[in-house]
Amino acid sequence: MENQILIPKSSLDFLVQLKDNNNKPWFEEHKAEYLKELNYIETFAGSLLHELSKTDVFETQSGKRSVYSIYRDIRFSKDKTPFKTYWGGSYKRATSARRGGYYFHIEKGNTSLIGGFWGPNAADLKRIRSEFAHDHESFREILNSKTFKNNFGTMQGEQLKTTPKGFDADHEAIDLLRYKQFLIIKRFTDEEVLSPQFLEKALEAFQNMRPFFDYMSEVLSTDINGASVL
Secondary structure: OOOOOOHHHHHHHHHHHHHHHHHHHHHHHHHHHHHHHHHHHHHHHHHHHHHHHHOOOOOOOOOHHOOOOOOOOOHHHHHHHHOOOOEEEEEEEOOOOOOOOEEEEEOOOOEEEEEEEOOOOOHHHHHHHHHHOOOOOHHHHHHHHHHHHHHOOEEEOEEEEOOOOOOOOOOOOOOHHHHHHHEEEEEHHHHHOOOOOOHHHHHHHHOOHHHHHHHHHHHHHHHHOOEEOO
């Protein structure tokens, strides 16, 4: 474990300054500072990817490629500020047999590691719901495990306010059937983010997502009878 890989306080402080000066002239004036802090984040992301790759397989090839651009797409947004005020990035799992993605959001007072499924397509959502309707206990065992509860609390994500089409309102798994997103989130304090142990804690949090990912991957790569669809 590369404990010497740190996120410095300056990387969080730069984001605060950017939030107060979210315009192109200020950013250009501080471009060198931005690139310096970006390098810290890319280095950290690369080290985390390296460690995580010992137990998972990824399409994402480097920390540099995992980090999102700081530039916002403002074409269809009412918010016309040009820059994001957080460091974000993701690792994409490799092959259609490994579903779900790991995401990181680093921001002063609002850092979290996230795993899951933001926008499942209609076919995937139907398959997941069919599995819940058929056997929800297996998934509840994951959600109710001590490790899951201690790290993530509960599963999060958008839910329908009504009953999904094709299912009964009084189904015993209706609470799960209403989900449209399936997200698990581990939050960190600034003190934790800046500590020498953050790389280790981030790795542990992502590794603790694996039972959730393994379950979803199994469901989404098989039909309701358990036969492979890949």
